[in-house]
Structures are given as C-alpha cells and as structure tokens.
Amino acid sequence: MIYLSFNVRITLIIAGLFVLTIIAPLNAQAASSAPPSELMPSTNDDFWIKVPAPVAIDWQQEGSCRYDYTDYRTFTDYKNCIFNSLEHSDNLQSRKWGLSDRVIREKDTIYINTPNHKQSLVFKDYLEPFEEEYRAHYQLQDYDKSHHLLQLLRTMYETQSTIIIDLNTGHWQEVYATDLQFSDDRTHVVGFNGRQGTTQDIIIWERQKDSNDGRYTTVFSSNELYEQQYDDSKKHEVYEARDINWTADNKINVDFFYRINPTDTVAFRARYIYATDDKEGSWQRVLPNSNIND
Secondary structure, eight states: OOOOOHHHHHHHHHHHHTTHHHHHHHHHHHHOSSOOOOOOOSOOOOOEEEOOOOOOOOTTSTTOOOSOGGGSSSHHHHHHHHHHHHHHHHHHHHHHTTOTTTEEEETTEEEEOOTTOSSOEEEEOBOOTTOGGGOEEEEEEEEETTTTEEEEEEEESSBEEEEEEETTTOOEEEESEEEEEEOTTSSEEEEEEOBTTOTTOEEEEEEOTTOTTOOEEEEEEOOOGGGSOOOGGGSEEOGGGOEEEEEETTEEEEEEEEESSTTOSEEEEEEEEEEEOTTTOOEEEOOTTOOTTO
16 A cells, blocks of 8 residues: 655644544543453464564654644645645656546645546545644545555544545445455455554445445444553554455454564564354454364
C-alpha cells in the first residue's frame, strides 16, 4: 500500500489520534468492571523479524507541514501547506498507477472519472480551525489493477476508513477499517478496525450474492483484542509491521509485532488465526493448540 511521507501523514492524523491514550482505557473500563485476561495468540511459535529503529519526527524538515497550525501566519497558510502536499503526493501516485487521466487531485478535492458517470466522483477534504472533530481528508491508498479497484484512505477525528471504488462501474463503498485484504475469490474482505482504541480488532465483510454493485456486508468483528492486557514485553508495538494474510478462502492470519525494548531493531510476532467453522460457516478465532487444519 502507498502512504504519504512520514511527516505529512503524522501532521494530518496526529490531532485525531492524540485522544487514543485516553479513549482506549475508558472504553476498556466501560466494557467490563473486571479487568480482562490476556488473550493468548493462536500459535506459540518463536518468530522474530528485523524492524527499523524508531525515528524522531523532524518538524524542521524542508517540505513538511507543522502539526500546530498556530505556527503559521494564517490558517489559510496551514491549509495550503497540507493541500499542496496531498496534491503532489496523490497526483504522483496516480501517474505511477497509470491513472492520471482518471484520478486527479486539485488542492482539497479528488476527482475520479468512471465510464458510467457523466460527472466525476468527488471526494472533498474538510479542514477548518477549532473544528478538529469535523475534519476529514482523503488520500490515495491502493490500486488493484487486475480488478480495477481503487482505495482511498479517509482520516477523521477518531476514525479511519477505506473507500473502495470500482473504476469500471463507478460503484463505491466505505468500510470503517484499514489495511484491507481481499480473499482470492473476492467473496470476502478483511481489515483492521479503523476506530481509535480498537485498531487491533479485525472486521470481515462478505460480498452480497444478490448485489449488482458488488457491495459487502459485515459478517464478523473480533471485538476482543483491544481489551486484553499485555505484559511489559508486549507494550512496544511496531504498528507499521502488523499484517493480515489470507492462507485460504476461509482462513486468515493476523500478525502483530512487538519490541521488547523501545529502541530495539528486532521484534517478535503474536499471531492470531481466524477461520470459518465447516459445520455452520461462522467465523471464529482459533484457540491455542487447536488443529488449525480442521
């Protein structure tokens, strides 16, 4: 998947994410008066990967937009920095995908041309002072050329979502999840929950068989991983390394990686496996020591 430069991305979403450390504990506390027990991974294998060392944000880097808009002479100057950065990044990515004649960003707006629409699909950012809870912006996220599916990432105050657009038909759907992965047969799609405090949970959608526009409906939400209490060795999550993989059309590996120390360049894996029950076809988490081939 494609992302903006680290500084620009942090600038755009950090205002919406700063409440995470407050919201998550409150949500967990409200869910149950008793502290939740640790949720054991589906596998107990000892697996490590190399990860980059944490890098401090350089707000002075040329071309980056500062987090605090009060550092600018006017709010318009701040918006111009944000929108110019998005325009450059999105149009550059559109050209790389060979979509420059169909997907175009002009300042705060993305225009998408599709065969079945006389008018372009329009996705417009909203950025105003003192209205952080209403701010939202889009950015190009991913493109599946073989299936003509474009993804936009939408970042809001407390949530991130993904817009799936069929460039052949112009049909589009918003799902409140990120890092989407489709099954090989395209009947299912899975992603990490986009709401703050629940980003370790997954949501699975199933394609509607009687839908002409290819819409997906929710069939499973884990609603469990964010409530667990990690021990000290698991608190340094490498957020950018988390991963979802389909190992079959009815089985998913969900991997999280953690540093033991905050500056480590290696991280260990915690893997959770989700699969459908052959008898009822319902999704469930595979428990430790279970036969994952059943």
